[in-house]
Structures are given as structure tokens and as C-alpha cells.
Amino acid sequence: MELISFNHKLGIVCVILLVLNSALLCCFADSYTKSRASYYNTPDGYGNPWGACGYGEYGRTLSGGNVAAVSGSLWKGGSGCGACYQIRCKIGQYCDEDGTQVVVTDYGEGDRTDFIMTEHAFSNLARDSASSAKLKKYGVMDIEYKRVSCKYSKSNVLLKLHENSNNPYYFAILLLNVGGKCDVAAVQLWLEDKKEWSPLRRVYGTVFDYENPPGGKITLRIQMDCAERLVWEHPKKPIPSNWNAGQAYDTGLQF
Structure with missing residues (x-):
């Protein structure tokens, strides 16, 4: 009986500590x-x-x-x-x-x-x-x-082809309307012939590029850093093969 009582009390203490820890984390995250x-x-x-x-x-x-x-x-x-x-x-x-x-x-x-x-x-x-x-x-x-959190209620995340892009030799993008509290950590491009993801280079700021991209449609995935939790997000549609500088594509994503 004493062992059961002890375990019961220990369980209550653990729950209280978890609640307090969560509250402290929330307060810290919301502090100035x-x-x-x-x-x-x-x-x-x-x-x-x-x-x-x-x-x-x-x-x-x-x-x-x-x-x-x-x-x-x-x-x-x-x-x-x-x-x-x-x-x-x-x-x-x-x-x-x-x-x-x-x-x-x-x-x-x-x-x-x-x-x-x-x-x-x-x-x-x-x-x-x-x-x-x-x-x-x-x-x-x-x-x-x-x-x-950033809020873009009227728009999904957009992938814009940078003005220096030149199909089919040079592919550069920037991400617009990224909502929430996540940072863009990386962008990767799918190489169908190798069956693998290949990283784009962060040129500066939010501009990523890839020299000599594969022909045809371009499939990307975006790695988001959300409070030190890394998550891969996949745009709903690939970028069409006839992409050109200055064009923007709706990813269908909301963060």
C-alpha cells in the first residue's frame, strides 16, 4: 500500500513539474x-x-x-x-x-x-x-x-524565379510570404536520374540558386527551422519546364 501511495504521489509531482516547465517555456518564448x-x-x-x-x-x-x-x-x-x-x-x-x-x-x-x-x-x-x-x-x-508569427492570410508561400535566372542554364529562386515563426533553412532539388535530392546554394538572404538544373519540371522541397525543429515541406506542384525569370509560383503551402 505504501509503495502504491508513493508511486501515486510521484506521478502527481511529475505531472506538476511538466505543467510548470511548459508554462515557463511559453512565458520565455513570449517574453521581450x-x-x-x-x-x-x-x-x-x-x-x-x-x-x-x-x-x-x-x-x-x-x-x-x-x-x-x-x-x-x-x-x-x-x-x-x-x-x-x-x-x-x-x-x-x-x-x-x-x-x-x-x-x-x-x-x-x-x-x-x-x-x-x-x-x-x-x-x-x-x-x-x-x-x-x-x-x-x-x-x-x-x-x-x-x-x-507572420500572417499572410490571403496568400500561400510563393516561389519566385529570380531576375537573373536563365532557363535552362541557371536557376535561382526566392521565397515570399513565408508565414508563421519558421526560418527557411535549406532548399533542395530532386534529380530524377540519380533518384536523390541535391541542395541549392544560398547565394545571399533568401535567394537560392542551382547551376545547370535538370531539364523538364523542377521538383523542390523546403526545409523549415521552426524553433530548432527542422521540417521538410513539399510544394504541391513542381515548377513547369518552361519557367522564366520573374515568374512566381504558388506552392500551396501555409506555415
């Missing part, structure tokens, strides 16, 4: 990190079409221009491209309580900053236009941020 942020100017206050992620014009206006360049720790060799962050500043009389959300489209190191935001995004940290003008005078200021 202290840092600093600045902003850069463009003629319209929106993004830079030459950002290091390779998004081009798409990256300039993505999320209504609420985009940012990030430091190396968030850039992660380019796999941080497309990540979404909630940012808020802490100057009570000027800062909006919720702050604003930005999408990573570029790499940039500042004065101990993790974010160099567009002027448009930086302004959205403020309570109102008058407060925005006050914040801009700081130039660089203390903020706190956390990773949040």
Missing part, C-alpha cells in the same frame, strides 16, 4: 528582449529595394513599409529574412503601448542596435504624429522586441 533601434530615410519613408534579403521592390512595400534591417544575431546568415518582430519603445509619454510589427528585409549594424527600421515603421512606435516627431529626434533609442 531589450535592445536598441534606429531608422533610415528614403524618399517615401518605405523600405530599400536593394535590401540584402534580395526581395527587391516586394521588400520595399512589404507589410505597408513596416520593414527593418537587423543585426547579425537576427540576420542568421540570411535565414532570418522574412521574420516578423513586435517592437515597442519605452518612453511613456511618446510611445504606443503595443508598438509596431516589422518584417526583416535587410541586414544592418548600427550603434548597438538590433533594428534599423524604415522611417514609416519607426513612426508607428509613437502614440501620434506629434510623438513621432519627438521620437525621431532621438535617432537611436531603447526598445524591446519579440519574435511573432
Whole structure:
């Protein structure tokens, strides 16, 4: 009887510890990190079409221009491209309580900053236009941020053929509208004659390429890093054999 009672109590303790551990992990994952942020100017206050992620014009206006360049720790060799962050500043009389959300489209190191935001995004940290003008005078200021899920409810993940692609000699792609909190870790191409997957090279940012790709339809798979859990995702359809630079294909995937 005592052994049964002991095992019962031990079981209860284990359950409590598991619940507490899960709660702590959730709280940690949802916590803010202290840092600093600045902003850069463009003629319209929106993004830079030459950002290091390779998004081009798409990256300039993505999320209504609420985009940012990030430091190396968030850039992660380019796999941080497309990540979404909630940012808020802490100057009570000027800062909006919720702050604003930005999408990573570029790499940039500042004065101990993790974010160099567009002027448009930086302004959205403020309570109102008058407060925005006050914040801009700081130039660089203390903020706190956390990773949040990107949401593209009206679009699946898109595979876009980079403008430098040249069928059939050079195949280069970039991934657009990647939702959730996952990073693109790798892309592979199926070689039918060898019955094996072959890796594409990450050229920079979110641009992957493959020299002398196989003829015919191109089948890809995408490896997503979701909180250190690697998952392979397969687009619903292959890229047709008549692919050309600039074309975008719906993967049928949502993350």
C-alpha cells in the first residue's frame, strides 16, 4: 500500500513539474528582449529595394513599409529574412503601448542596435504624429522586441524565379510570404536520374540558386527551422519546364 501511495504521489509531482516547465517555456518564448533601434530615410519613408534579403521592390512595400534591417544575431546568415518582430519603445509619454510589427528585409549594424527600421515603421512606435516627431529626434533609442508569427492570410508561400535566372542554364529562386515563426533553412532539388535530392546554394538572404538544373519540371522541397525543429515541406506542384525569370509560383503551402 505504501509503495502504491508513493508511486501515486510521484506521478502527481511529475505531472506538476511538466505543467510548470511548459508554462515557463511559453512565458520565455513570449517574453521581450531589450535592445536598441534606429531608422533610415528614403524618399517615401518605405523600405530599400536593394535590401540584402534580395526581395527587391516586394521588400520595399512589404507589410505597408513596416520593414527593418537587423543585426547579425537576427540576420542568421540570411535565414532570418522574412521574420516578423513586435517592437515597442519605452518612453511613456511618446510611445504606443503595443508598438509596431516589422518584417526583416535587410541586414544592418548600427550603434548597438538590433533594428534599423524604415522611417514609416519607426513612426508607428509613437502614440501620434506629434510623438513621432519627438521620437525621431532621438535617432537611436531603447526598445524591446519579440519574435511573432507572420500572417499572410490571403496568400500561400510563393516561389519566385529570380531576375537573373536563365532557363535552362541557371536557376535561382526566392521565397515570399513565408508565414508563421519558421526560418527557411535549406532548399533542395530532386534529380530524377540519380533518384536523390541535391541542395541549392544560398547565394545571399533568401535567394537560392542551382547551376545547370535538370531539364523538364523542377521538383523542390523546403526545409523549415521552426524553433530548432527542422521540417521538410513539399510544394504541391513542381515548377513547369518552361519557367522564366520573374515568374512566381504558388506552392500551396501555409506555415
